Amino acid sequence: MTRSAHLRARSEAEAAALPPLMARAEHLAGTVLLGEHGRRRSGMGDDFWQYRPVMAGDALRDIDWRRSGKSDAQFVRQREWQIAQSVMIWADDAASMRFASNDDLPEKSDRARLLALAVAILLNRAGERVGLTGHTLPPRRGGAQIARLAEALTQDGDEEYGTPDLRGLLPHGRALFLSDFMGEIDGVSAALTKAADRGVQGVLLHILDPAEEAFPYRGRTIFESVGGTFSHETLKASDLRTRYLDRLAARKDELQTLCLATGWQYGLHHTSDSAQSALLWLYRAFDGGRA
């Protein structure tokens, strides 16, 4: 719990610098989840809307007995129909994220979790519902959800490279994927296509370590994946540099193309940069600053 509390405290600190974030609800009608976006008519919501006389068909337990006691008629208490955007977050918890090339840099997973929770706090403050994909944490509101999020985000995954988990992704909701996208591109493209099919739009934040961007290695080297599954031996690492960088650029290109095709936004973040800049970018992305 202390780890999550620590993570939460830092996330609060990051989020404190931004105004409350209002996620833009493009597809209100399609969602049935309630939120604070009042519809000016009665419906399912937290806030009081009106009392109306009981009509046939109303369930007995819907009658507001306190109001009814003041008069002879029975009244039903109606609430304002509210909807809220629900944002589902996938923060890659695979082994490849637990890497930092330098003691001074945070691990990629650490940065991803921090940003995820900071965004969650902002969204929560704006009244949105935030959850995690994969049935681990359905979208909810309130401070307790932040605590649950922080708890859930500290879990480490087992697999070597993460694939976006689309389970529990609500149609027409919004989503945030944070990962290094080093694994097979097929999983990502499949997930994005599927999400687009469900009308989910979102943000893809590509988090990279500066060493992954620069490849400053020389000499005879055996490169191992963080989990130890894959390894590659070279006798002259410096020779690989250009080809590696080419492949990385190609990977970024693919991701961007994918995002363009599905209407997602693509962002690149290096762990050597400040988390604040990434959060600002995310804020603009969710606020529809692009539009």
Add this chain to the structure above:
Amino acid sequence: MLGPVAFTAPWLLLALAALPILWILLRAVPPAPIRRRFPGVALLLGLKDDDTVTDRTPWWLLLLRMLAVAAVIVGLAGPVLNPRAQGEQAQTGPLLIVLDASWASARDWPAQSALLDDMLAEAGRNARPVAILRLTDPQPAAFRAAENWRSRLSGLVPQAWPATPAMMERALAALPEGDFETRWMSDGLARETRAALLAELETRGPVTVYESPAPILALAPAEIEDNAVRLTAQRARTGAARDITVEAHGRDPQGLPRLLATLPLRFDTDATTATGDLSLPAELRARLTRFEITGQNTAGAVTLTDDSLKRREVALIAGRENREGLELLSPLHYLEQALIPSANLLDGALMDVLPANPDVIVLADVATLSTAEQDALLDWMDQGGLLLRFAGARLAASDVSRSDESPLLPVRLRAGGRTVGGAMSWGEPKTLAPFDDGSPFAGLPVPDDVTVSAQVMAQPDPTLADRVIAQLTDGTPLVTRKRVGAGQVVLFHVTANAEWSTLPLSGLFVQMLERLAVSSAVALPDMAELQGTTWQPTQVLDGFGKLRDAETLPGIAGERLITDALGPDLQPGLYDGPDRRFALNVMRAETTLAPATWPARVPVRGLARAPETPLGGWLLALSMLLLMGDIIASLALSGRLWPARAAALILAALILPVPDTAQAQQDIDKELAAASEVVLAHVLTGDPRLDDTARAGLSGLSETLFFRTSVEPAAPIGVDLETDNLAFYPLLYWPVTPDQPIPSHEAYARLNAYLRTGGMILFDTRDANVAGFGASSPNGQMLQRLARPLDIPPLEPIPEDHVLTRTFYLLQDFPGRHSGRPVWVEAAPPDAEQVEGMPFRNLNDNVTPVVIGGNDWAAAWAMDDRGNALFPVGRGYAGERQREMAFRFGVNLVMHVLTGNYKSDQVHVPALLDRLGQ
């Protein structure tokens, strides 16, 4: 053997043959890979290396490693630079080292010592017993471990004398038993006594001679020749022309040793002597002490000077100077002729020549002297002057020394004198009697033709016999002498010219003058003169030609100075005799130097011996260095040498000796803390319990001040008087124990400066419960010792109107844990008087520099962190009251220190306000 390098384990070099195999092996093994975590490996999968060149170790790295391995192999094979030749080192058996150790060895002594040390080290390595025999000081030689000798090597010094035949015999007797190898360190001078010893040594084993080829130089005693100093240098071997410099050392007019002159000398080709004349003013010559050849540093290259170089100054004064033209009748004519070759003559009136401090004043037939002249002469004689008087008609006619002895005459004189053998008298002129043994003239031949026809007669006196140093055949005194102070007065009972006797015409006259040291034309005293005298050495030469005090060396019989050879009981140096100083030099006038000759069968080597240097260690160190380089190169090759890491390595190597600044930082922190707040301080006594109490007491007082007044002190500080700066502390609390260390002089200087600049020390003897004030208690005595060097004004018990009684609280007594003993402060000025209508006297302006008491205030003040008192004070409420009073005293004291005379001046406030109101 490879040139100058040999190996102790040459077979190990075969391992070098394995190097090519190693080359191939190393070449086949590429540098080990680094294992590196890298998430991007997914992108790398499937990439192939372009070339495969670097899977082999690069040639230069291989070469580096080969060199390192080769250095190890060669290093382990034990290379030795300048190894000893096989013939030179008889590997086993005892070794005898014979040292000539005479003055001639002194110049090469450092080289000899180094060689000796080298030999001993080598003998130590080979476990050979060693004996060392010094021919100038032969002691029975015993074989000992070489290390044993090495430790006493510095005690072996050359002596100033060469080995005498007697010493050589003793050395022969001192030879150890059995067979041994001999190494003889020769001084390079010929000595016929060597043959016997050499023959004996050769029967015992091989003999090697070590000798410096450079010729020995020596300086013969200086002589006076034609008014110049003639110096003769000798060399033992002929050779090419050579220039040397002789330095003349002496004292300057202040008596300090100085180089007075130098004389270049030149040995011509194939000449063994070089001679030069050094012309010096008599004044300068009189101050010479020694000559030496520059850069030789041997006793033989030094020649000491004695009185023989000095020209004495003689003042000649005659009673009458009225005759012109009759030179032969002049009373001074014969004296002048006798003295001119060897002395400087002064002419003039007596009072004019006395300030020139002549060695001798001759008064020829001068009868009476004025009182002033007489006193001046007596003073001059007291300091060693020789007054030489001759009789004459005037003296005979005068009444001088008639009834009682004149201080300027050795004897009383009878009136008139006598005349014998003249035309008007009976008898023959008298001749001289042979001189007595005790006389300074002893040994001088008495010529028959010296006659005396007139003389002044001495009155018979009890002292007369002692004073006669020459007499006539009839027993009447001819020359009498009396000592006056350090000087003497000598009277010739005849005239200085040929009027009364033929003595001035004879050679005896000149000899007598010499014996009286009136002249000193002859450099050396002769045998007869030295007979029976004792000469005391004052300074002696060591082998290196340095003069040192003779200390307790015994006196020497005079004849030995000339006849005997130098030795431990007749060391070269300066000897003081009865009337003069004698310089005994290593080189005598007749000594000649000759080079040592050794039989052809004896190998002779030089002193220089290249030291045997093992190189193995250096080679191993080199291999280590190469391996270090290999580490760096390998790191660089495998990509593990990052610039930051390399820089850190280099920096770490450079900045290893990081200066320890922690202590200085601590001091600075302490001073910063003291300077930024008001801090009470106590003197650290070294007794931890007492220091804790003082600290707790001051922190209790600080708390009280903080609570009650506007003084808000920080935590108190213990002050070490020896190291800390006192300037930051307004008040020092100094508890006194009998066993605390007395501060150093520097600490007292700082304490006095502290007191003078307004600091205050509160001395607390803490014994008011058992002792009254005074020196009776141990603490009181310690306080006296501690405070003695302090600059403390007169003290008095706190008067009732002292400002301490009212700086914050109104107090009349000052208890601590004890109460009752008076507390002492600086005394009020004596003119302080109580003004009518004023409650207090107008007292001194300053803060009292010390407050002395014994009430153990710190214990009363002491409280722990929670404010609880640490020590009980009294009993019950009265005790608490006493503690409260102690706190009040502390508050008053700190207020007094911080405010100075402000509170004292408060008495004037009503008057000031009154005045302002108008």
